[in-house]
Amino acid sequence: MSEEPSTLYAKLLGETASITWTELQPFFARGALLWVEPTLDLIEVAQAVAENDAAKVSTWLGTGEVGKVAEARALELVERDPTLWAVVVAPWVLVQDRAPAL
Numbered sequence: 300m301s302e303e304p305s306t307l308y309a310k311l312l313g314e315t316a317s318i319t320w321t322e323l324q325p326f327f328a329r330g331a332l333l334w335v336e337p338t339l340d341l342i343e344v345a346q347a348v349a350e351n352d353a354a355k356v357s358t359w360l361g362t363g364e365v366g367k368v369a370e371a372r373a374l375e376l377v378e379r380d381p382t383l384w385a386v387v388v389a390p391w392v393l394v395q396d397r398a399p400a401l
Contacts, residue, residue: 311345315386318394320376323385326392327368334372335395336364341384348388368394 326332335344344365347355359365368376376383385394 305346307349308342308346311342311349311386311388315342315345315384317382318385319382320380323383323392323394324377327373330367331390331392332368333391333393334366334368335393337395337397339364339395341386341393341395345386345388345393348391348393365393 323332333344333348335341339359344356344359346352347359356365381396383394384397385392387393
């Protein structure tokens with residue numbers, strides 16, 4: 300890949316951090332969490348959301364690769380309390396489980 304990462308991609312990458320589910324629960328309660336499946340690049344998704352790239356985001360929403368955190372997933376996350384990767388693209392917090400499921 301010879302392309303340089305975009306400035307926004309680099310900015311979002313620098314703002315990505317690990318966080319526990321416990322710390323994310325208030326955002327879940329407000330409906331502000333978007334789950335990103337591990338098959339996707341969290342930063343690429345965040346960039347598409349930030350740039351209002353409706354085509355990409357709609358595709359991911361349609362396939363279920365991106366979406367609001369469902370209650371069933373939230374309950375599973377409460378039990379495991381994994382460390383997740385997160386990045387803020389207001390008003391959303393995009394989260395991804397980077398650990399392989401056991």
